Amino acid sequence: MNFKKFFKKNTDANESKENNPINFLTNNKELKNWKDDKFQSAIVQRNLLLIGLLLCFILILVALSTIRYLKNTQSIDPFVIEIEEKSGVPTVVKPLSIETYSANESIKRYFVMKYIRAREEYYSETFNRNFNDVVRVLSSSSVYYSDYRNKFGYNNPSSPYNLYGSGSYRTVGLKSIIFPSDTSAQIRINLTVSGQINMVMNKIIYMEFDYFNLNMSEQDRLINPLGFQVTLFRMNDENS
Template structure:
């Protein structure tokens, strides 16, 4: 038996060899690599710039927060009492611990005292209606008897003068309010030309806020329904 000789070299696959690049191809590869590198550099630069911008914004935000939260120390203000000569420290709401509605209560108490104890010929009718609106029935009736007395300003001063009320202080003893105030007679121009002395008084009153039925006009004068339930006033003895 005759064996055929196999040409191994012909049957074995030859490894493909890369053809050498031409000058143009090499130049094109070089340009492509430069473009890729440039794009990568730009991406890195943009990333660095974005990070720097973010840090700057955070710094600005932190500075703004610090500025808004910063509070300068409040100056201490003093006032001299023209009557006694004593020095009184002026206080803000932050300086004085207050109950939830104390500021509102003091406002309406002071308003009631001014309406009740003051006097102006031209507004006495309106003032009396407001006082009755802000008083319990028996307190309002007692007030009407007081202003109609022979010695009341309505009959003594008439249209020749006014009574000016100044609130000195309002304090609370339990559910009772104590109000220190002064009254002074002035002429129709508000001047004390005859040397009328300033008189000091202490009013003691109990009160509540009654959300009862009122007309729109009454609600404009007394929106929260302030009511004085008891009222007493005495001269303040200054030693």
């Protein structure tokens, strides 16, 4: 057997197969398809990752918006629990709001008369405090600066400070008070001047007021704890 020819024949066959252009094109096409598949797979994974990141970003925005909404609309109100000594039954004590106080006629009467006395009464010892503090805290800005300070200021010759000085004083006597509405009052008073000057004046007052959430100092809050403010004040002779 001629082994030389046999091996030569096989070698020639292999060379012929490798050098065959059809086989080369087939292998090149398979390699290209494999690369395309890997590229497409990478593109799909990238797109899925971007979609996932976008969804996470949207969820974060929704969560932040929800937290902000709850922060602005919800509040945590403290409460007090009272334990009944004998039975031990707990009871939640409901806090009283400004609206609750403002609906109380006794509270309204108190602040109305506190304002009138601070404004219309005159004692040389307390005038400065009433003028600079009490009436200011209990008045709206328009009532205090446009009305009260002009009438009761030190530079006005007709103000009680200049009329009565330290020789006389003026007191307020209540005759009647009615509330036409929740935020208005009609009051009949007499102003009695005693000392070096003696006289009595009958007056009728119409005033409007309300309760406000005011930003006040601790000292002012002691004068006006509920934010009561007079928004309109008119006083005339009762017989006029």
